[in-house]
Amino acid sequence: QRTSPAQCEFYQAVEEVLDSLSPVLESNTRYQKEAIIQRMVEPERQLMFRVPWVDDQGNIQVNKGYRIEFNSALGPYKGGLRFHPSVNASIIKFLGFEQIFKNALTGLPIGGGKGGANFDPKGRSDGEIMRFCQSFMTELYRHIGPTTDVPAGDIGVGAREIGYMFGQYKRLTGRYEGVLTGKSLLWGGSLARKEATGYGAVYFAQYMLEARGDSLQGKKCVVSGAGNVAIYAIEKLYQLGATPVSCSDSRGTLHHDQGIDLALLKEIKEVRRASLKEYLDTHHDAHYIPATDYPEGGHSVWHIKAEVAFPCATQNELTEQDAKTLLENGCIAVSEGANMPSTQAAVDAFIEAKIAYGPGKAANAGGVATSQLEMAQNASMQTWSFEKVDEKLKVIMKNIFDAANETATEYGQPGNLVVGANIAGFKRVADAMIEQGIV
Ligand code: NDP
DSSP states (O other): HHHHHHTTTHHHHHHHHHHHHHHHHHHHHHHTTTTTHHHSSSOOEEEEEEEEEEETTTEEEEEEEEEEEOOOOSOOOOOOOOOOOTTHHHHHHHHHHHHHHHHHHTTTSOOEEEEEOOOOOOEEEEEEEHHHHHHHHHHHGGBBTTTTEEEBTTBBBHHHHHHHHHHHHHHHHHOOOEEEOOGGGGGGGOTTTTHHHHHHHHHHHHHHTTTTTTTTTTTTTOOOSSSSSHHHHHHHHHTTTTTOOOEEEEEEEETTTTOOHHHHHHHIIEEEEEEEEGGGTTTTOOOEEEEGGSSSTTGGGGGGSSEEEEEOOTOBBBBBHHHHHHHHHHEEEEOOSSSOOOOOOHHHEEEEHEEEOOHHHHTTTTTHHHHHHHHHHHHHHHHHHHHHHHHHHHHHHHHHHHHHHHHHHTOOOOHHHHHHHHHHHHHHHHHHHHHOOOO
16 A cells, blocks of 8 residues: 555555565465565664765755665665665665565575665765765764674765765774775775676676577677666676677766777776766767757667666666667667666566566675675675685576576566566565564
C-alpha cells in the first residue's frame, strides 16, 4: 500500500522486487506467516538530521542529512553516502532497499543501509567540502561503527570526502577503526576498491555474454556517466578488448566513435573536475551533445549505435524510448553500473526482447563486495595486493551471476536475471530473519 506518495522511487524499487517474488511466496507459506514482506519494506531505523556549515563568504548554509539502517539480518548495515542536490527521503530509501538484496547476493556478511545529503559539491572549494563533511559526521558518528554500520562513497562522495569524514570521526571518538570504506590507500583503503564497481559491471556483462556463447571482445559499447563507476567500466572494457565510445555527465554526452581517450577522461574528471566539453579541445573528431539537445523523454547516449550498454550515472536515466532505440540499433546486452538506471518500462522492454540484462543490484554489487573486503583487511590488519582483490572480485561477480541465473531457471524463467537476482537475494535475507525471530 502506497501510504507516502512522495516516495515514488522507493515504491518503484519495492514493486520491482515484489513483482518477482510471487513464485517464491506461493511455494513457501512460511514467508507469509512470518510477515517477511511487511517487515522487510519497513526500515529498522531512519535518521534525518540538520547539517549546518559556513561557506567561504561566511554565510551559514543548512542541508538535510540522512542515514537509513534498513536491514541487519546478514551483518552490519553497509551502503554508500550520496551528496547530490536531488537527494531526499525517497531516494535514500530506494537505495537502502536495493542495497539489502544486493548485499545478500554477494554472499558476504553485510546488511543493507544508505545515506547522504542534499548537498551540491559542484563549484564548492576544498575548504567548504571539508567543513560540510565535518558537520555531517558530527551527527552521523554516534550512529555508526565498524561492527554496526559502515558507510562508503556514492555519487558526490569519493576518497576526498571519505577522508574528511574519517578525520572527524577519529577526532570525535578517539578511535582509529574501519568505520568507512573507500578510504585512501595511504591509511586503510583497499587496492581495487575504486575500480571495483565499474570493473564488476563489466565482468558481469562478460559472464552474461559467455553464457550465451559470446564475449565482449570486439564489441562497441556505450557508457553513461563520467564518475567513478563509468571511468573504471571504460578501463575494464578496453582490457577485455571492447571499444567504449561514450560517456556523459549531467550537462551532456560525449561520443567518440574510435573509443574514449581514457587518460584524458581521467584528467578532466578526476583531476580538473571539469566539463566533458573540454575533451573536444584535443579531440576534434569527437561529438558533444548538450543535455538541452536530448530527444524529448530520452537520453542521447542511448541513441548511439552499440552492441552493449552500461548505464553508470544515476536512477531512471534510461527510458522506454531509449530502450527501444538501443534494441533497434542491435544492442544485445545491458549491464547496470548505476542503481535503478532503467525505468520499469525500459526493463520490461529488455526482458521481452530476451537480451542479456543485468540489473544493478546484481551487476554493480562488485563495489560493496570489495568494500567488505576492505573491512576484512582492516579487521585483520592486513593489506592485500591489487591482484588478490581483483581475483576475489571476479569470483564474487561470477557467483552472483550464477546465483541469479540458476535461480531464474529454478523458478521457471530462464535468462531473467531480474527474477533470479531478486529471489536469490530475498531468500537469503528472509531465511536469516526467520532464524533470528521477530525482532
Ligand atoms: P560519481 O559522483 O563519481 O559520478 C556520477 C556520474 O553520474 C557523474 O558523471 C555525474 O555527472 C552523473 N550524474 C549524476 N547525477 C546525474 C543526473 N541526475 N543526471 C545526469 N547525470 C548525472 O558517482 P558514482 O560513479 O560513484 O555513481 C554512479 C552510479 O553508480 C550511482 O547510481 C551510484 O548509486 C551507483 N553505484 C556506485 C557505487 C560505487 O562504488 N561508487 C557502487 C554501486 C552503485 P555530474 O558530475 O555532471 O554530476
